[in-house]
Amino acid sequence: MPLKNTGTEQLIKDTAKRILFAEGKLHATTQDIAEAAGVNRAALHYYFRTRDQLVACVFNESMLELSVRLGTVMASVRPFQEKIEELIAVFMKEMRAYPYQEIFLVTEINTAGVELVKDIDNMPVANFLNEIENEMSAGVIEKMNPKHFLMNLFSLLSYPFIMAPLYRQFFNLNHQDFDQLVAERKQLIYRMVFK
Template sequence: MPLKNTGTEQLIKDTAKRLIFAEGKLHATTQEIADAAGVNRTSLHYYFRSRDLLIAAVFQEAMQGLSERLNQCMVSAKPFKQKVEFLIEVFLKDMMAFPYQETFMVTEINTVGKQLVGNIDSEPVKSFLNEVQQEMDSGNLKAMPPSQFLMNLFSLLSYPLIMAPLYKQLFQLADGAFNELITARKAMIMELIFNGK
């Protein structure tokens, strides 16, 4: 008799997400995930036949969720500067809640291949890049290819989070102090990309 889904499938995915994205257990086994979720491994394998299928489901859900949140920022009706500020807030909030998410996603893309990101909606990005070009044409942003602007923005946001363990050690920072440092980046990034305007 098949197991009735009482939220167990989502519980397993949420648990895997917490272990991998929040706690940094990138190589958590199905047994570790099942134990943390409070289910037996048979239940986990009922919903996900292998660790690879579970990881693929977690990846797709994470990628889709982050994409949707960032797309909402990019197509919002806010003025451009507020839109960028909103995008920074959303990205930092997401990455601070799940500090290993980006590392996991990059690792999976490099391991499994680009087919993992095949379903990303690029229209919001195109629209945002058009606005970037308009801002450059108006002199509000330093002139460069708009794609370089977006890569620079995401690099300023993600690189310190990917390198968090090194920076915490290098600067002798506890988690709370590091989070304060990251939170302060919003104002610094805004001033940097808008030339202090």
């Protein structure tokens, strides 16, 4: 008899997302996730036959949610500078909540290949690149290949999170001090983009 859906599947996914992306336990086992979710491993395996299935599900849902939020900002009819400010805010909020998501992304792509991020194709990047190019032509931002502009923007946003443990040690910062430093980056990045 199948298990009755009492929210267990969502609980398992939420727990896996927290453990993998928020806590950075990238090699957590199904037993680790089941224990943290307060379910037995048999229940976890009922919904997700393997760890790989669970990881793929959690990763794809997470990337789709982020892609939708970023895509919504890119496709909005707001002025360009407001879009950039909102992109920074959305990305920073995501990275603060899930600081290990980028590390997980790189690790999984190196393991499973780029087909893992197939849903990223749904983002309206081509139109946004045209908009970036128009802003460059108008002299609002420095001229470069628009792809470099986006890569630079996302690098400025994600790299501090990827390197957070090293930076905390290097600068002798506790988690709270590092969070404050990261919070200051929103305006810093915005000012760097629009000199």
